[in-house]
Amino acid sequence: MPEQMVTVQMLARIDTPLAGEQSRHEHGQLGNVGGATMGELADRIHATGGRTLTHGPLTKVYAFWLSGMSCDGCTISALGATEPSVEELLTGSMPGMPILVLHHYATALESGDHFTHDMVRAERGELDAPFVIIYEGSIADENLTIDGEPWAAEGALPLWQPGEQRRRIATAEWARRLAPGAAAVIAIGTCASWGGIPAAYGNATGSMSMMDFLGRDYRSAYGLPVINVPGCAPLGDNFTETVAMLLLFLNRHGPLPEFDEIGRPAWLLTETVHRHCPRAGWYEEGTFAKEYGEKECLVDVGCWGPVVDCNIVERGASGHMGGCMVAGGVCIGCTMPGFPDRFTPFYKRPPGSRFSTALAKFVGSWTRPLRRLTESERNREIRWTDQVPSGWGMALGKPTLAHRTAEYFYDKIQYFASQRPGRSGPYEKYRSGWVTPAERAYGEDYQVLPADRKRLAGQRRTPQRRGLSPQADGFDVPLETPEETRARHDRRA
Numbered sequence: 001m002p003e004q005m006v007t008v009q010m011l012a013r014i015d016t017p018l019a020g021e022q023s024r025h026e027h028g029q030l031g032n033v034g035g036a037t038m039g040e041l042a043d044r045i046h047a048t049g050g051r052t053l054t055h056g057p058l059t060k061v062y063a064f065w066l067s068g069m070s071c072d073g074c075t076i077s078a079l080g081a082t083e084p085s086v087e088e089l090l091t092g093s094m095p096g097m098p099i100l101v102l103h104h105y106a107t108a109l110e111s112g113d114h115f116t117h118d119m120v121r122a123e124r125g126e127l128d129a130p131f132v133i134i135y136e137g138s139i140a141d142e143n144l145t146i147d148g149e150p151w152a153a154e155g156a157l158p159l160w161q162p163g164e165q166r167r168r169i170a171t172a173e174w175a176r177r178l179a180p181g182a183a184a185v186i187a188i189g190t191c192a193s194w195g196g197i198p199a200a201y202g203n204a205t206g207s208m209s210m211m212d213f214l215g216r217d218y219r220s221a222y223g224l225p226v227i228n229v230p231g232c233a234p235l236g237d238n239f240t241e242t243v244a245m246l247l248l249f250l251n252r253h254g255p256l257p258e259f260d261e262i263g264r265p266a267w268l269l270t271e272t273v274h275r276h277c278p279r280a281g282w283y284e285e286g287t288f289a290k291e292y293g294e295k296e297c298l299v300d301v302g303c304w305g306p307v308v309d310c311n312i313v314e315r316g317a318s319g320h321m322g323g324c325m326v327a328g329g330v331c332i333g334c335t336m337p338g339f340p341d342r343f344t345p346f347y348k349r350p351p352g353s354r355f356s357t358a359l360a361k362f363v364g365s366w367t368r369p370l371r372r373l374t375e376s377e378r379n380r381e382i383r384w385t386d387q388v389p390s391g392w393g394m395a396l397g398k399p400t401l402a403h404r405t406a407e408y409f410y411d412k413i414q415y416f417a418s419q420r421p422g423r424s425g426p427y428e429k430y431r432s433g434w435v436t437p438a439e440r441a442y443g444e445d446y447q448v449l450p451a452d453r454k455r456l457a458g459q460r461r462t463p464q465r466r467g468l469s470p471q472a473d474g475f476d477v478p479l480e481t482p483e484e485t486r487a488r489h490d491r492r493a
Helices: 038-048 073-079 086-091 113-124 171-181 189-194 210-214 236-250 280-284 353-378 401-414 437-442 450-460 482-492
Strands: 060-067 099-103 131-136 153-157 167-170 184-188 227-229
Touching: 038 060, 038 099, 060 113, 060 171, 060 236, 073 189, 073 236, 086 099, 086 236, 099 113, 113 153, 113 171, 131 171, 131 189, 153 171, 167 171, 171 210, 184 189, 184 210, 184 236, 189 210, 189 227, 227 236, 280 353, 353 401, 437 450
Parallel strands: 060 099, 060 131, 131 184, 184 227
Antiparallel strands: 153 167
């Protein structure tokens, strides 16, 4: 698992009530299974966990998670986030960041009307801290359910009244009630951001995105339009990082994060998949997979990566690992406003790719052989001229005449108006000049294999230690002893 962000030690006592807690005095304690509200739990963490040393103007921020036409995949994705993790947000483990009081139907301590009560208080402006709305799933047109049950609902009003006097409240209605007073509205996932699959052609619910629902003139209580973190499902880290940056802004510990013209985090979702795809090099060389499971670029089998804004191959699907193209799948554009209708039929070659891939294949027909030629030469040490001393590739021998001719001209171009490797500058000079010990021993052409160096040493009468050139002498020749070395030096003296 990747390393978590910096945390502070958690010493909080969440089992001890604080003075002034009101939840125990409300109606129907059967719904208060934790003996406290999520807000009171945050207060306990803040009061007993050392958070008073790190917080700013805010100690907590409420977050009301509403679910519309959703598969709950965004919830699962957020739970898998690591930088920061949901746990770090909920416990205030990062310095300078207020505790996130999450009202999620699957994780809240409260249930029933106790769960709904804080949303009513938020609408009335009675909370003791700012709140944000996190909406998952597209927003159904509840005008279609005027004479029936809502498409998606959460809670019922009025609180603590007999059933015949109550009405289930659609999550779209909660969004309408809470949006004017919210510090921010965050649409998580493509369904909430752009409408997604529930808003595609043929849907029965008349669904739409949060931006469509609230309109272009909507601004939160802090002056923010709708914030969109798309993806089906979105990367959990994209969401929690955006929330963390927003919390720092609300707490006056950081600037307002940068968002693009349609409300996406600009530092995360303004580059195409293709630019960071591990298969992009194959595209450049004009080599494409013909079927799934092959390692080359997947555009010819239906990948939309070159025109889709997403960071999944750069950041990884979960735990900074995986991702569609990394795992062998094509990009179907799930982060884009036009998904799914403008990307169907899935797994069919995009029409525009026929022209671009044709150009890539033409250029690649010249690029590939030239690169392989250069790669082959750079895969050789400067001492490997006639043979390669590798037991793994016995067939690697002397380059062909065409190879050597091409490399000769390549070498001339490479070092044109440039300094070649070696010693020539005043600061590189030995006391005896620029001649290195290897050149003095073997001559200017000393960059050869040990067998050739042994031959050159014999021609130049340069002494060598016995047994230190196994390529030339073999391993049966005994190594020269220190006594023999000293005796040889004495004879030369």
